[in-house]
Each structure stands twice: as C-alpha cells, then as structure tokens.
Amino acid sequence: MALDEYKPQKGGDELEQGHAFKYVGTRPDRPDGTDKVTGRARFGADITAPGMLHGAILRSPHAHARIVSIDTAKAEALDGVKAVVTRADFSDAIQPAPGMAGEMWNVLENVMAGDKALYDGHAIAAVAATSALTARDAVKLIEVTYEVLPHVTDVDAAMADDAPVIRDGTADKSVPPGLHPNVVRYHQSGHGDVATGFAEADLVIEDSFTTEATHQGYIEPHACLGILGGDGKGELWCCTQGHWNVQKICAALLDLETSQLRVTASEIGGGFGGKTTVFIEPVALALSRKANKPVKLVMSRAEVFRATGPTASTSMDIKIGMNKDGTITAAQGVFRAQGGAFPGAPMEFTAMCAFAPYNLANVHQVGYDVMTNRPKQAAYRAPGSPMAAFAVESVIDELCNQLGLDPLEVRLKNASREGTRASYGPKFQRIGLVETIEAAMAHPHYSAPLEPGQGRGISCGFWFNHGGETSVTLALSEDGSAQIMVGTPDIGGSRSSMALMAAEVLGIPYENIRVTVADTASLGYNEVSHGSRVTYASGLATIKAAEAAVRELCRRAAAKWGIEEDAVYWEDGYAKPSGPNAGDFEPLHISKITRRMGATGGPINGHFEATPEGAGVSFATHIVDAEVDPETGSTKVVRYTVVQDAGKAIHPTYVEGQFQGGAAQGIGWALNEEYIYGADGRLQNAGFLDYRIPVASDLPMIDTVIVEVPNPGHPYGVRGVGETSICPPLAAIANAVSAAAGVRMRNLPMSPPRILAALEEQSGG
Amino acid sequence: MSKIHVSTTINGDTAEFLCDPRETLLDVLRDRLGLTGAKEGCGTGDCGACSVTLDGRLVCSCLVLGAEAEGREIATVEGIAPGEELHPLQRKFIEHAALQCGICTPGILVAAKALLEKNPDPTETEVRYWLAGNLCRCTGYDKIIRAVMDAAAEMREAA
Structure with missing residues (x-):
C-alpha cells in the first residue's frame, strides 16, 4: 500500500462466532481457469482497437542531467509518425510540494521528465506511429541536449555532505535540521527507555546491514491502450492493481474530469505492488489526444527494470539487548532507505515493522527517506518490512547463538500477543504469532537432522494488512444465479474467494456465481489491490452485499406468505418460515423468488460500500535449510517451511500459493537479485539474464502450514495473506546461510562473490 | 522496407x-x-x-x-486443447492451482507438453530443469511441478 494510505487498523467485532462453513475452506477450480490455460485470457498487451497506433518512449541515458532542449522535428517528419509528446503536453496545474504532499507532482515528474532527467531510464518524450517499429525508429530521431550533472545512487552516499542535491526543498517538516537536502522525510517511534534496557541486558549486540533494491519482477511488462478525444472523454485499458487510482491520476495529469475517463483493468500478469501506480498510461492518453487515434503502449523488459519501481535499498543499524534467559530488554534500529529521485521510500514501514513481533518494554526506531538518482520506488509486497526483519532477526539469531538459546524458544518467550503494546504504538488485538511459532516448533522440519555443510535459519515476520475504500455489487439473475462486480483486480485467484464467500451467504453452489472485475464506469470507487486487502475488504463487502440480497429475498418470501419479514430466515438457498408460529410454508428456493422478482418489487441486488478498518495484522514464522558450497560461494535452499496465520483460509490452495510465492521471491531477494549501478549511474542489469529471479531448478518444494487465528474484523475471520509471506525469508535464509558458512552475512544479496569474500575475510585471507 | x-x-x-x-x-x-x-x-x-x-x-x-x-x-x-476438452496438463494446472496471475502459464504449458512428449515419466528434477527457462514470479513453482508430474502420471495411465 502507498504510504499516504496507511491507517492503523481497529480490529472490530465483525466475526461471526461458530460459523459452520459449507463452501469457505474448500478448494474448487478457479472460475478463470480455462481462460488462463488456453491463452484466451486478455492481459494488458492483448487488446487492440480499430485504427490503433503504437507508442514508444525516449528515455534518458543519464542518471542526472539538465534537459537543455528537445528537438522532435526529425521524428515528426518520419513517415507514419502521428504524434510526439513531451512534458508540455501534460498538466501544468500540478505543483511540487515537500514530502508526500507533492505526490501527484512526483508522479507527473516520473511519468515525463520536466527540467531534469533524474535517473537512467527517465522518460523524456514519446512517439505514436502506425507501427511499433516506426515508433521505435522515430524515438531515435528525437534530439535531446543534456547538461550532465553529478549523480548519486547509494543511500549512504546520498546522505553525505558532498552528495549532489537532487531537488532542494523536497524535505518536509519531519526532517531534523542539519541533514543533507536529499533526506526528505524522517520518522521516529517507540516507547520505554532503551538506555535503561540496554544497561539491564546480559548481552548487547550492535550490527549494521544493507539490502539492495529488488524489482517486483512480474512477468507481464506494463501495457495499455488509451483513447482520448479533444472532448475530454477517454477510455483506457491497462494492466493495473487498481484502475480507479489510474483513473484519478491520469485525469489529474491530463486536466480531465475523472468521470470522463473510463478505465478497464485487464487480466494482470503479476504486480506485487509494482502496478499500484501509473507509468505509461498517461503517456498513451496524451499521445492519443494529440493523434486523435487509439494508442497502444507496451514496455520492454529493459524499460520495466529501468523505469518502473523497484523496492527501496536500505542501510540499517540494529542494537538489541538480551538476558541469559532470552528476554529482550531493549531494541533500537536506524533505518535509511532510498526510494529513487522522489520521496516515498517506505522507511516508516521498515521502522514500524522491525520489532513488531516482540513484546518490548524499551524500543526505539528511526527512519530516513533518502533521494538518489534511481527510478521512483514502488510498493513491493509488504513494502519495507522484509529488510527490517533481515536486520533485526539476524541480530536476534546472533544473540541466541552467543547465549546458547534455541531461536524459536526465544521468539516464543518475547512474542507479541493479544494486548501487547506494539513497537509502533497500538495495542494488538487477537493475533496469531504465538500459534505460528508453536506450529513451527512442532513441525518435523525443525527437528530434522542437517547434512554436513547445511545450516538452519528461522525468522518471524510481520505485516499490517489493510482495509481501504471498497465497493461491491451483487445482482441476482432470474434463474437464481448471481453475478458479483468487484473493483479489486484479481492478482492471484481472488475471484474464487469472492465466489466462495458469496456462496456461503446465498447458499447456492460456487459454480452458480460469476465474479467480474468491473470497470470504473460500472461500480463505485475501489482502492488498489494492495495491502493484502482483497480477500479481507472485497470479501467483507461481498459478504455484506450478499446479505443485503438475502434480506430482500426474505422480504419477498414474507410478502408471498403474508407474514412478517422477521419471521423468515435464509438457509442453504431457501427462504424458510422461522418456526411454527410463523406459519407452515414450503421452503422457497432462491430461483422461485428470482423468477418472479420483476413482478414482486423489481430486480434483487445487494451492494456494499465502506472503508473497512478491521484488517487484522498478520505474522509468519519460516524455517529454512540452506547448503553453502565453500568453493564457489553458491547457496542452495534445500528445505523451506512457511507457517503463517491466515485468520481463515477461504480457498486454502490459493493461500498456500501466496505463502509459497512470497517465500520464493524472498529467496531471490536474499540470494541473487539486486539492482547493479555502474559508476556512470546507469543500471547494468536491466534484463532477466543478469537480474536473476529464481527458476524452477533453483528451488525445493515449499512446505506450508496454514494457521487460523480468526481476525475479529472480518465476518469469517480473514486476514490478508499476500504480503506477510515475504517478510521472514530474507532473515531466515541469512540465518541459515550464516550458520552453514560459519560467517555472519550482513549484506544482501548473499551472492556467490559476497559469500566467498565473507569466507576469505573470516579466514584472514 | x-x-x-x-x-x-x-x-x-x-x-x-x-x-x-x-x-x-x-x-x-x-x-x-x-x-x-x-x-x-x-x-x-x-x-x-x-x-x-x-x-x-x-x-x-x-x-x-x-x-x-x-x-x-x-x-x-x-x-493444446484438442477440442472442447482440455489437455490433461491444462486440467491439472487448474486443479493444482498451478497459476496465480497466469501470464507465464501458456509458455509453461507449451514447454511441459514438449517435455512429456519426449519423456513421459520425468523425475521432479527433470521437470525442474526442463522448466528452468520458464519464469514464474507468483507460485514458487511448487504447484507447477506437482501439476506437471500429476498430468504425466495420468497420461501414462491413459496411454
């Protein structure tokens, strides 16, 4: 979720006690399965329009440069070129402002450079032409004069006194005086007195860690088709995690009325947070407006790496005190995160998540948001949390090693529970950390013997989860089947979960329900599919919408029977009189009511809209066995177990899938993946060959344990599951690798050269 | 041109x-x-x-x-699907939830079908190495490997 959308969740009392589930918890085939296995599903790049043009974008080769001039004459003269746009073709009404207050300007600046190119890959101009090849040729004809400026891409270097200033005046009021202008936001939180806590400890360990920027790595590059007329009316088809957000931003960037732009979300080929904002969508619309034709714009993989949001890179200092019995007496962390040439590195999430698994009397955390000449970071699965867990859980692991304590016993001893005051402020409601630790301890993996050269690591992890603005509409058909319109793009099988929850309420088979991701013109506002919110928030709204329809069904039955509405109840797809006093009527099936709904009061629909704030926070505990080859420095993950609290698993197979996917992405982040910048500030590995995400032969099967500690904020107890699964892996793998290699690994990724260097350093080589 | x-x-x-x-x-x-x-x-x-x-x-x-x-x-x-019926690989991919977003699925199905035509009884390791050229970012491959192995078993039985 975006920083400005974070809200502390209040929990709540939505939970239906003692619910006996008929559909929820089963594992039916996903409704879009056939489309997805036959090639029929339409993703971002799979749509065309009559008369369509193809777009291409010119990108800066420099990490930091003043744009002196842009000459588009030769490009415009090329046969087949229909439009060229630059920043002048976007709104000039949006003004910069410090910190996140200037986010709309930041997005505009990122979509199309203004006075300066701020990173290698920054968009400078765009072309629409009659073919993709012509558009690409035309881009090469645009002549840009740059005045190259000094650049900085490293977080610590960007804070140093002599670092080039990326944009003066970007820092907001949170930043203490005396810091470099590249430090644009500051956070601190905590409670107790850490100095006293450290003084009480039997052992205090202080250490520093770094993580590199990683990309979400979705296999589908950004793609869209935009149609915009001079009348200010437009259509946009795109792959996005949230099309209302796209609508809102594009309207602002192009001076349109929001409602006049209809946005349809295509099937989405992965997002993981990276498709929660816009990159090419406003550009396609600007080109379309200028050419007066539909324009399709598809990113290449290199563009995805260079110009869309990777996650932040971090530099962190951790200090933790522990007693001989394993009690943590105090903990503090300093978290520096760079998020590219704009404010927004999720350092407060890093700081807030760092110590959240533990019940601490004394805790303090500080965060710095630092600008560098890199692409604008975007959310990546629990933004900020995995890095914090890496640093904190590495130090706890080292404390356990030095004090001779079992790492899971220590986690259990210090674990946050219901009523614990979280390190970031609020009191936890009902949470399931203890249950995940106990399940991990009981799992055969934890007691299995290790082979020589192998090490075992464990880690806990935490994520907030999110509610967010949500609208759902359910409509009954004359035959008693149901169609549901949700506004949260389905990024991992959520249509299945919605259908299961609706089936539970309506009492009709799962197969009789069709769930559609509605376009912006067909449903009320929906926040992006992010913050692990979809099964929680759209699920809650689906349940409430279905309940509204059921109330109306009961009213129709009551009217038919001539009894009071409250004398009718709903069970297994039938309206039934509530008891002998209500009268003796044959139960009325849903289809009998819907068949006559036009004549008995009109169509029967249910809808629900709200901003639910009861998303339950979630915890996980991971166990990893890793094997390190001391000759090559390469690491093999040989066994992996994920234990996570799902609250209630609506479709357990897809919950397992989220657990496994998060673990696999974490393995990539821990072992291989990193943005590598040269001294020239250019990204050196903008492709899947050199930016290596895990492949099938890199990984073992990933075992999963679903723990279910119901979230009181959801009728069925759902907690989001998508993000927490990536919080523990970096730390768990680092602990396993450190154990296997016999040397503490403090810098990610633990690539073979880094491991060899650490081994050499340790042996005095 | x-x-x-x-x-x-x-x-x-x-x-x-x-x-x-x-x-x-x-x-x-x-x-x-x-x-x-x-x-x-x-x-x-x-x-x-x-x-x-x-x-x-x-x-x-x-x-x-x-x-x-x-x-x-x-x-x-x-x-891949001969007609209205899906190919066993396609059915097993749905049944095992071997896809989340589904963008890599067409390529993986084509690759897996090519594997099973050469080697109807592959080991897990053989499947993993054969599919090492097909990136999936969602699943961690676990359910994909299981779906391919299960489809292979079913196809062997039917053969």
Whole structure:
C-alpha cells in the first residue's frame, strides 16, 4: 500500500462466532481457469482497437542531467509518425510540494521528465506511429541536449555532505535540521527507555546491514491502450492493481474530469505492488489526444527494470539487548532507505515493522527517506518490512547463538500477543504469532537432522494488512444465479474467494456465481489491490452485499406468505418460515423468488460500500535449510517451511500459493537479485539474464502450514495473506546461510562473490 | 522496407502473412495473426512466456524471426486443447492451482507438453530443469511441478 494510505487498523467485532462453513475452506477450480490455460485470457498487451497506433518512449541515458532542449522535428517528419509528446503536453496545474504532499507532482515528474532527467531510464518524450517499429525508429530521431550533472545512487552516499542535491526543498517538516537536502522525510517511534534496557541486558549486540533494491519482477511488462478525444472523454485499458487510482491520476495529469475517463483493468500478469501506480498510461492518453487515434503502449523488459519501481535499498543499524534467559530488554534500529529521485521510500514501514513481533518494554526506531538518482520506488509486497526483519532477526539469531538459546524458544518467550503494546504504538488485538511459532516448533522440519555443510535459519515476520475504500455489487439473475462486480483486480485467484464467500451467504453452489472485475464506469470507487486487502475488504463487502440480497429475498418470501419479514430466515438457498408460529410454508428456493422478482418489487441486488478498518495484522514464522558450497560461494535452499496465520483460509490452495510465492521471491531477494549501478549511474542489469529471479531448478518444494487465528474484523475471520509471506525469508535464509558458512552475512544479496569474500575475510585471507 | 510473404502452418492450419524482416515470430503471432496466447515477458529469450514449438522443437518465439516460419509447423498454446476438452496438463494446472496471475502459464504449458512428449515419466528434477527457462514470479513453482508430474502420471495411465 502507498504510504499516504496507511491507517492503523481497529480490529472490530465483525466475526461471526461458530460459523459452520459449507463452501469457505474448500478448494474448487478457479472460475478463470480455462481462460488462463488456453491463452484466451486478455492481459494488458492483448487488446487492440480499430485504427490503433503504437507508442514508444525516449528515455534518458543519464542518471542526472539538465534537459537543455528537445528537438522532435526529425521524428515528426518520419513517415507514419502521428504524434510526439513531451512534458508540455501534460498538466501544468500540478505543483511540487515537500514530502508526500507533492505526490501527484512526483508522479507527473516520473511519468515525463520536466527540467531534469533524474535517473537512467527517465522518460523524456514519446512517439505514436502506425507501427511499433516506426515508433521505435522515430524515438531515435528525437534530439535531446543534456547538461550532465553529478549523480548519486547509494543511500549512504546520498546522505553525505558532498552528495549532489537532487531537488532542494523536497524535505518536509519531519526532517531534523542539519541533514543533507536529499533526506526528505524522517520518522521516529517507540516507547520505554532503551538506555535503561540496554544497561539491564546480559548481552548487547550492535550490527549494521544493507539490502539492495529488488524489482517486483512480474512477468507481464506494463501495457495499455488509451483513447482520448479533444472532448475530454477517454477510455483506457491497462494492466493495473487498481484502475480507479489510474483513473484519478491520469485525469489529474491530463486536466480531465475523472468521470470522463473510463478505465478497464485487464487480466494482470503479476504486480506485487509494482502496478499500484501509473507509468505509461498517461503517456498513451496524451499521445492519443494529440493523434486523435487509439494508442497502444507496451514496455520492454529493459524499460520495466529501468523505469518502473523497484523496492527501496536500505542501510540499517540494529542494537538489541538480551538476558541469559532470552528476554529482550531493549531494541533500537536506524533505518535509511532510498526510494529513487522522489520521496516515498517506505522507511516508516521498515521502522514500524522491525520489532513488531516482540513484546518490548524499551524500543526505539528511526527512519530516513533518502533521494538518489534511481527510478521512483514502488510498493513491493509488504513494502519495507522484509529488510527490517533481515536486520533485526539476524541480530536476534546472533544473540541466541552467543547465549546458547534455541531461536524459536526465544521468539516464543518475547512474542507479541493479544494486548501487547506494539513497537509502533497500538495495542494488538487477537493475533496469531504465538500459534505460528508453536506450529513451527512442532513441525518435523525443525527437528530434522542437517547434512554436513547445511545450516538452519528461522525468522518471524510481520505485516499490517489493510482495509481501504471498497465497493461491491451483487445482482441476482432470474434463474437464481448471481453475478458479483468487484473493483479489486484479481492478482492471484481472488475471484474464487469472492465466489466462495458469496456462496456461503446465498447458499447456492460456487459454480452458480460469476465474479467480474468491473470497470470504473460500472461500480463505485475501489482502492488498489494492495495491502493484502482483497480477500479481507472485497470479501467483507461481498459478504455484506450478499446479505443485503438475502434480506430482500426474505422480504419477498414474507410478502408471498403474508407474514412478517422477521419471521423468515435464509438457509442453504431457501427462504424458510422461522418456526411454527410463523406459519407452515414450503421452503422457497432462491430461483422461485428470482423468477418472479420483476413482478414482486423489481430486480434483487445487494451492494456494499465502506472503508473497512478491521484488517487484522498478520505474522509468519519460516524455517529454512540452506547448503553453502565453500568453493564457489553458491547457496542452495534445500528445505523451506512457511507457517503463517491466515485468520481463515477461504480457498486454502490459493493461500498456500501466496505463502509459497512470497517465500520464493524472498529467496531471490536474499540470494541473487539486486539492482547493479555502474559508476556512470546507469543500471547494468536491466534484463532477466543478469537480474536473476529464481527458476524452477533453483528451488525445493515449499512446505506450508496454514494457521487460523480468526481476525475479529472480518465476518469469517480473514486476514490478508499476500504480503506477510515475504517478510521472514530474507532473515531466515541469512540465518541459515550464516550458520552453514560459519560467517555472519550482513549484506544482501548473499551472492556467490559476497559469500566467498565473507569466507576469505573470516579466514584472514 | 518491403514486407516478406510467409506461408506456414499454425496449430495444424495453414496461415499466410506479410511481415517486416525485423518482426519476430512472436510479433507475427500476436499482432498479425491474433494469437495472443504467447506472451512477451522479456523479448530476449530469458523468460519463456513466448514458448511455442517450431517443427516440434521448443523455442522462444521472440528469438525467431517471423520470416523463419516459412514452410514450418508451429504449435502454440491455442492448439493444446484438442477440442472442447482440455489437455490433461491444462486440467491439472487448474486443479493444482498451478497459476496465480497466469501470464507465464501458456509458455509453461507449451514447454511441459514438449517435455512429456519426449519423456513421459520425468523425475521432479527433470521437470525442474526442463522448466528452468520458464519464469514464474507468483507460485514458487511448487504447484507447477506437482501439476506437471500429476498430468504425466495420468497420461501414462491413459496411454
């Protein structure tokens, strides 16, 4: 979720006690399965329009440069070129402002450079032409004069006194005086007195860690088709995690009325947070407006790496005190995160998540948001949390090693529970950390013997989860089947979960329900599919919408029977009189009511809209066995177990899938993946060959344990599951690798050269 | 630049098209023939989302020129299901939830089918190495491997 959308969740009392589930918890085939296995599903790049043009974008080769001039004459003269746009073709009404207050300007600046190119890959101009090849040729004809400026891409270097200033005046009021202008936001939180806590400890360990920027790595590059007329009316088809957000931003960037732009979300080929904002969508619309034709714009993989949001890179200092019995007496962390040439590195999430698994009397955390000449970071699965867990859980692991304590016993001893005051402020409601630790301890993996050269690591992890603005509409058909319109793009099988929850309420088979991701013109506002919110928030709204329809069904039955509405109840797809006093009527099936709904009061629909704030926070505990080859420095993950609290698993197979996917992405982040910048500030590995995400032969099967500690904020107890699964892996793998290699690994990724260097350093080589 | 006329066979049907010499087979399939099942994930042969077979051999269609299709036989994901019924691999992918977003699925199905035609009884390791050229970012591969192994078992029984 975006920083400005974070809200502390209040929990709540939505939970239906003692619910006996008929559909929820089963594992039916996903409704879009056939489309997805036959090639029929339409993703971002799979749509065309009559008369369509193809777009291409010119990108800066420099990490930091003043744009002196842009000459588009030769490009415009090329046969087949229909439009060229630059920043002048976007709104000039949006003004910069410090910190996140200037986010709309930041997005505009990122979509199309203004006075300066701020990173290698920054968009400078765009072309629409009659073919993709012509558009690409035309881009090469645009002549840009740059005045190259000094650049900085490293977080610590960007804070140093002599670092080039990326944009003066970007820092907001949170930043203490005396810091470099590249430090644009500051956070601190905590409670107790850490100095006293450290003084009480039997052992205090202080250490520093770094993580590199990683990309979400979705296999589908950004793609869209935009149609915009001079009348200010437009259509946009795109792959996005949230099309209302796209609508809102594009309207602002192009001076349109929001409602006049209809946005349809295509099937989405992965997002993981990276498709929660816009990159090419406003550009396609600007080109379309200028050419007066539909324009399709598809990113290449290199563009995805260079110009869309990777996650932040971090530099962190951790200090933790522990007693001989394993009690943590105090903990503090300093978290520096760079998020590219704009404010927004999720350092407060890093700081807030760092110590959240533990019940601490004394805790303090500080965060710095630092600008560098890199692409604008975007959310990546629990933004900020995995890095914090890496640093904190590495130090706890080292404390356990030095004090001779079992790492899971220590986690259990210090674990946050219901009523614990979280390190970031609020009191936890009902949470399931203890249950995940106990399940991990009981799992055969934890007691299995290790082979020589192998090490075992464990880690806990935490994520907030999110509610967010949500609208759902359910409509009954004359035959008693149901169609549901949700506004949260389905990024991992959520249509299945919605259908299961609706089936539970309506009492009709799962197969009789069709769930559609509605376009912006067909449903009320929906926040992006992010913050692990979809099964929680759209699920809650689906349940409430279905309940509204059921109330109306009961009213129709009551009217038919001539009894009071409250004398009718709903069970297994039938309206039934509530008891002998209500009268003796044959139960009325849903289809009998819907068949006559036009004549008995009109169509029967249910809808629900709200901003639910009861998303339950979630915890996980991971166990990893890793094997390190001391000759090559390469690491093999040989066994992996994920234990996570799902609250209630609506479709357990897809919950397992989220657990496994998060673990696999974490393995990539821990072992291989990193943005590598040269001294020239250019990204050196903008492709899947050199930016290596895990492949099938890199990984073992990933075992999963679903723990279910119901979230009181959801009728069925759902907690989001998508993000927490990536919080523990970096730390768990680092602990396993450190154990296997016999040397503490403090810098990610633990690539073979880094491991060899650490081994050499340790042996005095 | 003048275009090249190409006659080829796709999923058993004859097809003709004109293409620019620079266009890849993937471009032609998607943009000229309307077969958008094959996906472009990288354009450099690293992700396998565009996998098709060319005269029975598994290739990345982004690394083959459209003009090279002349006189060849191409098979894409659109041709895997024999008719109304799905191929066992397709059924097992749905049943095992071997896809989350589904963008890599067409390429993986084409690759897995090519594997099982060569080796009807692969070990887990063989499946993992055969599919190492097909990136999936959602699943961690666990359910994909299980689906392929299960489909192979079912196909062996039926054979």
